[in-house]
Amino acid sequence: MIDPRVASGLRDLPPAVMIPRERMLAAFRRTFAAFGFVPIETPHIERMEVLSGKGAGSEEVLRQIFEVTNKGGTPGELALRFDLTVPLARFVAKHVDELGVPFKRYAIGSVFRGERPAKGRFREFMQCDFDTIGTESVLADAETAQVIHAALSAAGLTEFTITLNNRKILDGMLESLGLVGRSASVLRSLDKLAKIGRGAVREELQKATEDGGAGLSQEQAGRVLDFAETGRGGVEILREAETTLGSSAHAGQGIANLRTVLDLLSAAGIPDHRIRIDLGLARGLDYYTGIVFETTVNGWEKFGSIASGGRYDNLASLFTSRRLPGVGASIGLDRLLALMDEAGWLKTSGTRAPVLVANFPGVDPLIPFGMAARLRAAGIGAEVYPEPIQIGKQMGYGSTRGHKLAVIVGPDEAAREIFNLRNLATRQEDKGLSWPTLEDSVKSALVVIDSEGQSS
Amino acid sequence: MIDPRVASGLRDLPPAVMIPRERMLAAFRRTFAAFGFVPIETPHIERMEVLSGKGAGSEEVLRQIFEVTNKGGTPGELALRFDLTVPLARFVAKHVDELGVPFKRYAIGSVFRGERPAKGRFREFMQCDFDTIGTESVLADAETAQVIHAALSAAGLTEFTITLNNRKILDGMLESLGLVGRSASVLRSLDKLAKIGRGAVREELQKATEDGGAGLSQEQAGRVLDFAETGRGGVEILREAETTLGSSAHAGQGIANLRTVLDLLSAAGIPDHRIRIDLGLARGLDYYTGIVFETTVNGWEKFGSIASGGRYDNLASLFTSRRLPGVGASIGLDRLLALMDEAGWLKTSGTRAPVLVANFPGVDPLIPFGMAARLRAAGIGAEVYPEPIQIGKQMGYGSTRGHKLAVIVGPDEAAREIFNLRNLATRQEDKGLSWPTLEDSVKSALVVIDSEGQSS
Numbered sequence: 049m050i051d052p053r054v055a056s057g058l059r060d061l062p063p064a065v066m067i068p069r070e071r072m073l074a075a076f077r078r079t080f081a082a083f084g085f086v087p088i089e090t091p092h093i094e095r096m097e098v099l100s101g102k103g104a105g106s107e108e109v110l111r112q113i114f115e116v117t118n119k120g121g122t123p124g125e126l127a128l129r130f131d132l133t134v135p136l137a138r139f140v141a142k143h144v145d146e147l148g149v150p151f152k153r154y155a156i157g158s159v160f161r162g163e164r165p166a167k168g169r170f171r172e173f174m175q176c177d178f179d180t181i182g183t184e185s186v187l188a189d190a191e192t193a194q195v196i197h198a199a200l201s202a203a204g205l206t207e208f209t210i211t212l213n214n215r216k217i218l219d220g221m222l223e224s225l226g227l228v229g230r231s232a233s234v235l236r237s238l239d240k241l242a243k244i245g246r247g248a249v250r251e252e253l254q255k256a257t258e259d260g261g262a263g264l265s266q267e268q269a270g271r272v273l274d275f276a277e278t279g280r281g282g283v284e285i286l287r288e289a290e291t292t293l294g295s296s297a298h299a300g301q302g303i304a305n306l307r308t309v310l311d312l313l314s315a316a317g318i319p320d321h322r323i324r325i326d327l328g329l330a331r332g333l334d335y336y337t338g339i340v341f342e343t344t345v346n347g348w349e350k351f352g353s354i355a356s357g358g359r360y361d362n363l364a365s366l367f368t369s370r371r372l373p374g375v376g377a378s379i380g381l382d383r384l385l386a387l388m389d390e391a392g393w394l395k396t397s398g399t400r401a402p403v404l405v406a407n408f409p410g411v412d413p414l415i416p417f418g419m420a421a422r423l424r425a426a427g428i429g430a431e432v433y434p435e436p437i438q439i440g441k442q443m444g445y446g447s448t449r450g451h452k453l454a455v456i457v458g459p460d461e462a463a464r465e466i467f468n469l470r471n472l473a474t475r476q477e478d479k480g481l482s483w484p485t486l487e488d489s490v491k492s493a494l495v496v497i498d499s500e501g502q503s504s
Numbered sequence: 505m506i507d508p509r510v511a512s513g514l515r516d517l518p519p520a521v522m523i524p525r526e527r528m529l530a531a532f533r534r535t536f537a538a539f540g541f542v543p544i545e546t547p548h549i550e551r552m553e554v555l556s557g558k559g560a561g562s563e564e565v566l567r568q569i570f571e572v573t574n575k576g577g578t579p580g581e582l583a584l585r586f587d588l589t590v591p592l593a594r595f596v597a598k599h600v601d602e603l604g605v606p607f608k609r610y611a612i613g614s615v616f617r618g619e620r621p622a623k624g625r626f627r628e629f630m631q632c633d634f635d636t637i638g639t640e641s642v643l644a645d646a647e648t649a650q651v652i653h654a655a656l657s658a659a660g661l662t663e664f665t666i667t668l669n670n671r672k673i674l675d676g677m678l679e680s681l682g683l684v685g686r687s688a689s690v691l692r693s694l695d696k697l698a699k700i701g702r703g704a705v706r707e708e709l710q711k712a713t714e715d716g717g718a719g720l721s722q723e724q725a726g727r728v729l730d731f732a733e734t735g736r737g738g739v740e741i742l743r744e745a746e747t748t749l750g751s752s753a754h755a756g757q758g759i760a761n762l763r764t765v766l767d768l769l770s771a772a773g774i775p776d777h778r779i780r781i782d783l784g785l786a787r788g789l790d791y792y793t794g795i796v797f798e799t800t801v802n803g804w805e806k807f808g809s810i811a812s813g814g815r816y817d818n819l820a821s822l823f824t825s826r827r828l829p830g831v832g833a834s835i836g837l838d839r840l841l842a843l844m845d846e847a848g849w850l851k852t853s854g855t856r857a858p859v860l861v862a863n864f865p866g867v868d869p870l871i872p873f874g875m876a877a878r879l880r881a882a883g884i885g886a887e888v889y890p891e892p893i894q895i896g897k898q899m900g901y902g903s904t905r906g907h908k909l910a911v912i913v914g915p916d917e918a919a920r921e922i923f924n925l926r927n928l929a930t931r932q933e934d935k936g937l938s939w940p941t942l943e944d945s946v947k948s949a950l951v952v953i954d955s956e957g958q959s960s
Binding site: 049050051052053055058059060061062063066067070074077081082083084086087088089090091092093094095097098101111112113114115116117118119120121125126128138139141142143146147148150152153158162171172183185187188190191194198311312316317364366367368369398399400401404407413414415417418420421422424425428429430431432433434435445448449 | 506509511514515518519523530543546547548549551553567568569570572574577581582594595599604614618627628639641646647650654767824825854856860863869871873876877878880881884887888889891907
């Protein structure tokens with residue numbers, strides 16, 4: 049007999065996880081569509097040349113790549129994608145002439161990384177990305193934050209914070225300290241501020257460049273850290289930055305961009321308290337060149353950012369000479385589900401059909417089968433128990449699965465053309481309802497149950 | 505520069521394909537849920553041992569398997585799944601104690617086969633399966649056909665035929681000819697009847713078993729073919745079969761099963777003409793032991809079956825000693841989309857947002873940005889053009905993408921707090937509408953456009 053386990057670092061998703069996940073993905077798809085984003089899909093398997101092109105993935109990611117070979121294929125030629133960004137770049141380079149710009153796409157799919165297995169780390173996980181390609185407009189920057197806001201709201205979150213910064217402001221600040229060439233390593237260290245704290249980041253900043261540090265003087269490191277740590281808040285932060293960095297053209301552009309983004313988000317009706325400026329927000333990737341985003345759920349910051357992204361100058365330089373600027377973000381679906389699960393916010397259930405129609409021993413199964421069909425035709429999900437076993441066991445199945453109501457027709461009820469309607473949670477039963485009232489009776493009972501569920 | 509092509513046999517799915525595909529998948533998910541089926545997901549990567557277990561896949565499929573290796577992994581240990589049935593068997597064997605039976609699951613996902621690339625054949629394609637595990641009830645058999653019917657109706661199809669047979673009837677017929685041991689090879693040949701015709705099938709049936717044939721005499725082959733070819737129609741076919749095969753216990757069980765299925769489907773309100781009996785329907789797989797299904801779209805039979813399946817005695821014998829009978833089917837999503845595309849039944853569009861809000865040069869972008877937000881809040885998808893380019897170009901973008909309406913506010917309109925509403929197909933413009941009427945005006949215009957679309 050073969051052991052039915054999954055391979056190391058992989059996992060099965062049972063219905064209790066998949067039902068809320070599908071609900072959330074449906075909310076995201078509706079949101080993306082409402083903003084004019086359209087779906088694309090690329091293969092899970094890409095040519096190795098595409099994935100390993102210079103700058104496509106970090107060295108760490110490339111070490112984790114899964115190679116793919118079939119009989120007759122050349123080893124080393126194919127691999128599983130490790131993100132949705134490299135496939136997007138390839139896709140746009142290939143299809144941009146037919147598609148035209150601006151091109152607004154979303155993509156939802158599995159990506160693969162051979163990471164060392166650890167709690168909460170999986171070798172296959174889902175990404176959920178949206179991007180606007182082919183425009184440098186600040187409207188697209190603001191819209192990216194707006195889509196994050198709408199998607200999380202549609203997923204049922206209320207208390208979350210979208211944090212904004214613009215790379216150009218940090219660049220201007222580094223310029224003012226004479227540190228232009230070192231921005232990549234400074235950003236990489238700053239990105240860890242929340243995780244490892246000021247002391248450790250200061251150490252990295254002051255470590256010599258030969259040793260992988262940024263090589264800053266004590267004073268420079270202190271100025272960088274002060275700037276990052278005091279630059280958090282609302283629009284007033286931008287006024288202060290203007291005073292200190294007003295002479296830098298770079299910083300000026302970044303500040304103006306964020307000002308306009310705040311105005312646009314306000315015009316779109318997004319509450320001020322959901323948006324925050326953080327001049328220290330770095331987002332480790334060298335890739336971003338303008339606005340950057342992170343999103344945390346209030347009180348659950350330990351889960352890290354659940355929606356992140358930013359603007360980039362050129363998406364597809366590996367594949368085409370056409371310059372394609374863009375802006376986008378990725379929603380961490382699995383992380384968000386884990387957070388909502390821990391917070392107790394997920395409505396889990398073993399079924400999405402609210403009604404179980406019993407299959408009573410000795411009653412013609414055409415009766416329950418036909419009743420279930422009537423309920424579905426009226427838009428009410430209904431499952432018929434397939435076997436005429438003892439009725440108590442059928443009710444037990446319904447309670448375990450999460451059905452709300454059971455429709456029961458025993459031999460007496462069948463003879464009199466009536467049915468009983470049982471609330472599976474309270475075990476109360478409404479008896480002797482006549483067959484023609486089936487849809488209306490069930491609908492009314494569900495309305496009562498759902499309204500009680502909301503008030504409790 | 506790296507060539508942005510996809511690997512041989514793989515493909516990118518652009519928005520024009522993905523928009524109807526997502527619409528169809530949403531319809532299928534709604535349908536499955538309404539019957540009490542719940543989603544599961546298993547990894548794309550399985551252990552090779554699981555995939556190559558005896559009987560898990562045919563030799564042909566195993567030759568096409570994609571091996572997967574990462575740095576530090578053992579070659580030959582992992583592979584990409586080639587269907588969703590083997591992973592289901594593994595999943596159920598592993599989780600059956602927590603889940604309980606009956607267990608009704610659906611799964612939607614990519615599978616991989618290194619087939620020789622050819623037109624319409626891809627190395628990655630999507631499967632869409634649903635199964636009821638852990639019951640031998642005829643209600644589950646009937647429900648499988650009912651779900652196919654509901655899913656295809658929800659996808660917008662009207663003229664299709666679900667064909668039923670029961671393996672036991674064929675078994676009884678072969679028994680009556682003294683051919684019990686040869687049913688597998690007879691079924692494999694019969695399955696090709698529609699494709700290669702009577703002559704070629706007769707040849708296969710009469711070929712010696714040493715040469716891969718079924719080794720039937722000329723008379724036996726004739727009787728088998730006559731039985732298969734005349735056994736097509738409605739319930740009357742079952743009456744005839746009862747007369748000719750009445751003495752076979754096997755055939756009797758199969759006939760009784762189909763009779764009850766027809767009664768149940770009729771009780772569920774499924775029109776008779778959508779269901780057909782075909783006593784020659786074999787479904788090549790040895791795997792099926794009871795009812796079998798195929799579904800064709802009337803007039804488009806050349807596309808083959810778009811939803812097929814059947815009952816099996818034991819799902820997971822490779823992984824557990826617990827006997828798990830079940831019944832299920834698979835909907836050929838990609839094939840169905842290809843058919844609907846060729847038939848001209850797909851409503852394709854480059855966007856799902858009906859409204860484009862223009863970004864007029866010289867007008868404060870807060871105005872269109874805020875208007876689009878108002879439309880979305882009212883449930884109407886709206887895209888803002890990101891750059892204030894020439895208005896004609898923006899309208900061209902909207903027409904190309906498939907937006908239906910454009911909201912236009914030029915400098916004069918901004919000063920007077922009015923807007924113009926342009927029908928992008930007819931180019932007619934409603935002028936001078938006041939800002940507070942935005943949502944109502946757009947809604948009414950969309951109702952008119954959609955009703956015209958239906959009547960044309």
